[in-house]
Amino acid sequence: MAWTWFHRLGSPPYIYGLAARLTPWFAWTAALCILAGTYGGLVMAPADYQQGDDFRIIYVHAPTAWMSLMVYTTMAISAAVGLIWRIKVSHAVAAACAPIGASFTLVALVTGSLWGYRMWGTYWEWDPRLTSELILFFLYLGYMGLRSSIDDTQRADRASAVLAVVGVVNVPIIHFSVMWWNSLHQAPSVMQLAAPTMPASMLIPLLLMLLGFTLMFAALLLVRMRAEILSRERGAASWIREAVAS
Amino acid sequence: MSEFLNMGGYAAYVWPAYGLTFVVIVWNIIWARRLLARSREEARRRLAMRGEEA
Numbered sequence: 001m002a003w004t005w006f007h008r009l010g011s012p013p014y015i016y017g018l019a020a021r022l023t024p025w026f027a028w029t030a031a032l033c034i035l036a037g038t039y040g041g042l043v044m045a046p047a048d049y050q051q052g053d054d055f056r057i058i059y060v061h062a063p064t065a066w067m068s069l070m071v072y073t074t075m076a077i078s079a080a081v082g083l084i085w086r087i088k089v090s091h092a093v094a095a096a097c098a099p100i101g102a103s104f105t106l107v108a109l110v111t112g113s114l115w116g117y118r119m120w121g122t123y124w125e126w127d128p129r130l131t132s133e134l135i136l137f138f139l140y141l142g143y144m145g146l147r148s149s150i151d152d153t154q155r156a157d158r159a160s161a162v163l164a165v166v167g168v169v170n171v172p173i174i175h176f177s178v179m180w181w182n183s184l185h186q187a188p189s190v191m192q193l194a195a196p197t198m199p200a201s202m203l204i205p206l207l208l209m210l211l212g213f214t215l216m217f218a219a220l221l222l223v224r225m226r227a228e229i230l231s232r233e234r235g236a237a238s239w240i241r242e243a244v245a246s
Numbered sequence: 247m248s249e250f251l252n253m254g255g256y257a258a259y260v261w262p263a264y265g266l267t268f269v270v271i272v273w274n275i276i277w278a279r280r281l282l283a284r285s286r287e288e289a290r291r292r293l294a295m296r297g298e299e300a
Binding site for chain 2: 034038042043047052053054056057060061064099100103104106107110111114115117118216220223224226227228230231233234240241243244
């Protein structure tokens with residue numbers, strides 16, 4: 001009885017309809033959070049006492065860097081669930097994650113580079129944090145390349161899932177790189193166990209951005225997942241007729 | 247206003263960072279929607295072909 005919700009989540013018609021209903025809620029809340037966070041970050045927050053206005057890059061850098069890790073973790077968990085329980089919807093979710101994750105990992109790398117140039121005096125350094133984040137970008141590209149190189153969807157699902165699961169070891173390496181090694185990159189100011197090391201006027205816009213980007217990922221994932229589910233359904237089930245009718 | 251745009255001398259770093267982020271957001275939205283529209287169109291075509299066979 002308690003498990004029926006879990007089984008329904010594995011059923012394409014149910015998950016397709018649920019995703020369609022949830023998308024606008026996630027999307028509009030995300031838009032509100034991101035707009036408010038951008039205004040707060042650019043206008044309301046005071047300039048940093050050491051970094052001046054350059055620190056405002058944090059409001060686009062931290063959320064995209066957070067997304068690069070969160071999306072990968074989501075992808076790896078979905079891929080693992082797909083491998084273990086052979087749930088098609090899980091593989092569809094994993095496949096839908098990769099392009100979103102790759103694009104925002106690239107944004108995290110570029111915004112970090114723009115921030116680093118004036119603070120560190122260089123656009124790029126083979127530093128533990130930067131290098132492991134670059135490897136994450138290549139993991140996404142490898143995942144997508146592997147998928148597109150295999151025509152049979154089931155084989156592509158299984159092979160790419162193994163890559164996604166193995167690659168997840170990189171996620172804690174990225175997160176802890178600034179503590180384990182002597183890195184140029186600053187230590188976390190929000191994602192830590194102690195209280196954040198920022199005044200509220202700086203912190204609130206950042207939290208809004210982190211929430212907004214997370215919700216945006218959910219909305220993008222729901223839309224892409226529906227596309228994946230539809231393209232995987234080869235039959236003529238009545239729910240597909242209904243789904244594409246309007 | 248020009249003081250705001252100047253970003254304390256960091257305009258050349260702050261604005262490209264924000265610009266790229268918002269371009270990628272918009273691109274992701276368009277890309278995802280286009281993908282869904284295409285999948286729906288293909289599913290519709292498959293259903294129509296089956297209808298003709300029957």
